[in-house]
Amino acid sequence: MQPRLITLTTDFGVRDAYAAAMKAVIMSVAGTHARLLDVSHEVAPQDVMEAAFVLRATLPYLPADSVHVVVVDPGVGSARRPVAIRVGDTHFVGPDNGVIPLILDQQKPDEIVVLDNRRFWRTEEPSATFHGRDIFAPAAAHLATGVQLGSLGSRTDVLQPLHWALPIVDDQGIRGWIVHVDRFGNCVTNITADHAGELTSSERQRTKIYVGSARLEGIHRTYADVADGDPVAVIASTGFVEIAVNGGDAATLLGIRKGSPVNLLYADTDESRGSDAGRGGEEQPQAIHASEPSHHA
Amino acid sequence: MQPRLITLTTDFGVRDAYAAAMKAVIMSVAGTHARLLDVSHEVAPQDVMEAAFVLRATLPYLPADSVHVVVVDPGVGSARRPVAIRVGDTHFVGPDNGVIPLILDQQKPDEIVVLDNRRFWRTEEPSATFHGRDIFAPAAAHLATGVQLGSLGSRTDVLQPLHWALPIVDDQGIRGWIVHVDRFGNCVTNITADHAGELTSSERQRTKIYVGSARLEGIHRTYADVADGDPVAVIASTGFVEIAVNGGDAATLLGIRKGSPVNLLYADTDESRGSDAGRGGEEQPQAIHASEPSHHA
Amino acid sequence: MQPRLITLTTDFGVRDAYAAAMKAVIMSVAGTHARLLDVSHEVAPQDVMEAAFVLRATLPYLPADSVHVVVVDPGVGSARRPVAIRVGDTHFVGPDNGVIPLILDQQKPDEIVVLDNRRFWRTEEPSATFHGRDIFAPAAAHLATGVQLGSLGSRTDVLQPLHWALPIVDDQGIRGWIVHVDRFGNCVTNITADHAGELTSSERQRTKIYVGSARLEGIHRTYADVADGDPVAVIASTGFVEIAVNGGDAATLLGIRKGSPVNLLYADTDESRGSDAGRGGEEQPQAIHASEPSHHA
Numbered sequence: 001m002q003p004r005l006i007t008l009t010t011d012f013g014v015r016d017a018y019a020a021a022m023k024a025v026i027m028s029v030a031g032t033h034a035r036l037l038d039v040s041h042e043v044a045p046q047d048v049m050e051a052a053f054v055l056r057a058t059l060p061y062l063p064a065d066s067v068h069v070v071v072v073d074p075g076v077g078s079a080r081r082p083v084a085i086r087v088g089d090t091h092f093v094g095p096d097n098g099v100i101p102l103i104l105d106q107q108k109p110d111e112i113v114v115l116d117n118r119r120f121w122r123t124e125e126p127s128a129t130f131h132g133r134d135i136f137a138p139a140a141a142h143l144a145t146g147v148q149l150g151s152l153g154s155r156t157d158v159l160q161p162l163h164w165a166l167p168i169v170d171d172q173g174i175r176g177w178i179v180h181v182d183r184f185g186n187c188v189t190n191i192t193a194d195h196a197g198e199l200t201s202s203e204r205q206r207t208k209i210y211v212g213s214a215r216l217e218g219i220h221r222t223y224a225d226v227a228d229g230d231p232v233a234v235i236a237s238t239g240f241v242e243i244a245v246n247g248g249d250a251a252t253l254l255g256i257r258k259g260s261p262v263n264l265l266y267a268d269t270d271e272s273r274g275s276d277a278g279r280g281g282e283e284q285p286q287a288i289h290a291s292e293p294s295h296h297a
Numbered sequence: 298m299q300p301r302l303i304t305l306t307t308d309f310g311v312r313d314a315y316a317a318a319m320k321a322v323i324m325s326v327a328g329t330h331a332r333l334l335d336v337s338h339e340v341a342p343q344d345v346m347e348a349a350f351v352l353r354a355t356l357p358y359l360p361a362d363s364v365h366v367v368v369v370d371p372g373v374g375s376a377r378r379p380v381a382i383r384v385g386d387t388h389f390v391g392p393d394n395g396v397i398p399l400i401l402d403q404q405k406p407d408e409i410v411v412l413d414n415r416r417f418w419r420t421e422e423p424s425a426t427f428h429g430r431d432i433f434a435p436a437a438a439h440l441a442t443g444v445q446l447g448s449l450g451s452r453t454d455v456l457q458p459l460h461w462a463l464p465i466v467d468d469q470g471i472r473g474w475i476v477h478v479d480r481f482g483n484c485v486t487n488i489t490a491d492h493a494g495e496l497t498s499s500e501r502q503r504t505k506i507y508v509g510s511a512r513l514e515g516i517h518r519t520y521a522d523v524a525d526g527d528p529v530a531v532i533a534s535t536g537f538v539e540i541a542v543n544g545g546d547a548a549t550l551l552g553i554r555k556g557s558p559v560n561l562l563y564a565d566t567d568e569s570r571g572s573d574a575g576r577g578g579e580e581q582p583q584a585i586h587a588s589e590p591s592h593h594a
Numbered sequence: 595m596q597p598r599l600i601t602l603t604t605d606f607g608v609r610d611a612y613a614a615a616m617k618a619v620i621m622s623v624a625g626t627h628a629r630l631l632d633v634s635h636e637v638a639p640q641d642v643m644e645a646a647f648v649l650r651a652t653l654p655y656l657p658a659d660s661v662h663v664v665v666v667d668p669g670v671g672s673a674r675r676p677v678a679i680r681v682g683d684t685h686f687v688g689p690d691n692g693v694i695p696l697i698l699d700q701q702k703p704d705e706i707v708v709l710d711n712r713r714f715w716r717t718e719e720p721s722a723t724f725h726g727r728d729i730f731a732p733a734a735a736h737l738a739t740g741v742q743l744g745s746l747g748s749r750t751d752v753l754q755p756l757h758w759a760l761p762i763v764d765d766q767g768i769r770g771w772i773v774h775v776d777r778f779g780n781c782v783t784n785i786t787a788d789h790a791g792e793l794t795s796s797e798r799q800r801t802k803i804y805v806g807s808a809r810l811e812g813i814h815r816t817y818a819d820v821a822d823g824d825p826v827a828v829i830a831s832t833g834f835v836e837i838a839v840n841g842g843d844a845a846t847l848l849g850i851r852k853g854s855p856v857n858l859l860y861a862d863t864d865e866s867r868g869s870d871a872g873r874g875g876e877e878q879p880q881a882i883h884a885s886e887p888s889h890h891a
Contacts, residue, residue: 299626337610
């Protein structure tokens with residue numbers, strides 16, 4: 001049998017040897033011809049939500065029978081359980097800290113197992129600070145080479161829940177925030193194409209978006225829809241609304257950071273707001289604060 | 298058939314999942330046993346010239362039948378064309394933004410194709426912001442598995458031109474600039490061994506080089522030709538003249554940045570300049586400004 | 595024969611194409627199906643000791659017949675010799691600058707060879723600044739594909755020595771220092787579980803540790819043994835005592851850097867010290883300075 005692909009998503013970085021140690025353990029089980037794909041090892045330290053975000057951006061393009069290891073694990077050594085789950089033919093392996101439900105979103109696991117069968121650990125006395133190497137890597141390697149999930153430990157029915165913090169949608173518009181700033185300074189919001197989807201094409205073009213120091217008009221198709229150096233809102237390749245600057249770094253230029261509020265106002269509302277204000281001269285964007293991000297909403 | 302090696306050169310970074318998504322798409326076409334080599338994903342954002350520079354530094358050592366994907370794409374979503382070309386048995390895939398001519402230098406493509414056959418895209422409705430995933434990655438995977446270039450789209454005869462900005466050579470010397478600063482602080486100039494090649498070995502040793510706050514004597518064989526902590530000019534492994542500090546960070550120590558002018562004066566010229574100045578005491582390096590880098594020269 | 599795994603540990607970074615050029619050369623010898631594992635390319639520039647540290651953290655989990663290339667090479671181009679060694683079935687390839695003895699610790703090489711057989715270089719005229727590409731990469735690839743070590747050059751009996759700087763152990767306690775700060779801000783000391791091993795479990799719990807601005811009590815099993823945000827000393831997965839903050843960045847929060855002294859005082863000593871001082875009020879940690887790190891001790 002061709003071994004299944006194993007993907008790795010961690011916050012271990014590429015400077016230290018943590019990721020390499022996980023791969024070494026995988027190879028010791030599955031052979032040096034194991035199929036490995038680094039999704040990212042540069043997830044912000046202990047940022048479970050970012051880990052889910054980066055893996056979700058890759059998931060649709062990966063083989064359905066892949067084994068995904070996600071180790072962003074603020075609680076390593078504490079009572080949180082090591083788990084592996086199966087959805088259809090896909091496996092996920094990692095700490096039971098909410099990251100898997102975030103990745104699955106609406107999907108329900110077909111099978112959940114607590115990784116308590118020590119026969120499948122690297123050693124019977126695993127490090128208390130590095131379960132990635134001693135529990136998760138060998139579990140993934142065994143799954144990739146055909147071991148049944150049920151062999152790895154005890155069945156359970158529940159995972160620790162953790163939900164995406166959803167934007168607030170009302171008559172006036174959508175209030176969300178920035179969940180990720182990529183290396184180009186593009187700012188990804190938690191507002192999806194679906195949230196914005198009920199707008200007609202013409203409404204979409206007249207929507208006003210307030211974020212950082214910018215007031216944007218409309219949701220566009222691509223960065224190049226605006227002039228060089230101008231800010232623009234687009235539906236990003238991941239399906240989320242993204243704030244960018246054509247040819248520039250939006251985070252720096254517009255003063256946006258992870259967590260910054262984003263207010264998307266439907267055209268009519270904004271116009272009435274404009275006339276309510278009744279001012280001449282330059283229009284002052286009126287701050288509408290998103291409620292504090294509630295990650296456990 | 299053994300699949301061809303696919304190399305990836307992008308400015309996507311390794312923190313986000315962009316590079317992983319490209320690899321996932323390649324695997325979905327060519328299988329998880331696809332041969333992949335990351336040249337760099339840390340090209341400075343939107344720096345087409347740096348992308349060409351890093352790929353060229355690897356190209357001579359790679360199999361001749363490799364497929365090279367280069368996605369540094371400031372114009373994604375605009376009218377610039379997605380292309381693939383063939384030179385002998387080697388393929389290059391990327392946006393038609395000048396990067397391929399930079400890599401090829403004097404070589405002429407044998408075949409150029411606009412990637413407009415949607416059958417070979419990941420989807421008929423590609424993202425407007427991520428052609429790397431939706432157009433370039435599948436094109437490379439198809440080429441690696443034996444699809445003929447001609448099948449991927451319409452033939453064309455021209456590529457968007459972009460040339461290396463060449464140094465200015467005259468009787469007095471060579472005026473160039475810094476095109477790249479590596480992680481050690483070594484500063485790569487756009488002056489090649491060829492430009493400096495007409496000097497005799499003795500002239501080469503007496504050449505004076507002005508760059509940042511430094512005045513260097515001679516082009517040396519290796520960093521260790523000078524004392525620890527001293528600046529030195531060498532012919533780097535890439536064939537370009539490089540400014541370094543033995544055991545130190547030349548960029549920081551000498552105040553050099555990408556774009557800094559570099560003036561290489563032939564020995565005789567410099568000596569006459571020295572006596573013209575007719576000053577006693579400490580010699581003042583006289584700034585000779587390179588003309589502004591003209592990347593589209 | 596299945597080719598042996600080749601691991602790479604360098605300070606070349608992932609932005610430049612140096613690591614990619616080494617892999618390209620390996621593939622040109624061993625084929626594109628060569629088995630490669632990046633241990634780290636982000637070793638701090640020219641930090642031989644960090645290179646040894648990261649490779650040692652991976653070594654126990656790798657196949658015994660692997661070929662390990664370690665290129666952190668401040669002396670490239672100088673008289674230092676390029677070498678390869680064999681210990682049992684494992685090979686190491688790199689500059690003879692002390693890194694290999696650091697990795698081997700107490701183990702003795704079975705065979706040492708100076709890589710002076712130019713037939714196995716990439717070219718007879720290697721770059722003076724990039725032996726990684728021109729000498730070490732091809733040597734590793736040849737070893738991985740079955741070439742005998744003895745063919746690569748002349749036998750020799752000695753390696754340049756370089757030893758771990760060991761902590762000082764006396765009646766009062768152990769005086770060491772921080773040898774590595776990882777991306778989470780965890781601070782690895784040069785004090786191993788063995789040094790601390792003679793303490794009883796109860797003594798271990800009452801041990802006082804002074805480091806940066808912190809005074810810690812006891813060596814714990816895991817970060818989660820203390821409250822969120824509290825500092826803690828644990829035995830890390832690498833076997834070294836590590837200073838961490840549960841859920842936080844110890845280096846920043848406690849003002850610790852690479853080279854910072856760490857003083858571990860046995861419980862009785864500390865108590866007597868406390869009463870000797872005879873002060874009321876808040877206890878003042880009394881600085882006990884480690885001798886300057888002596889890396890060639």
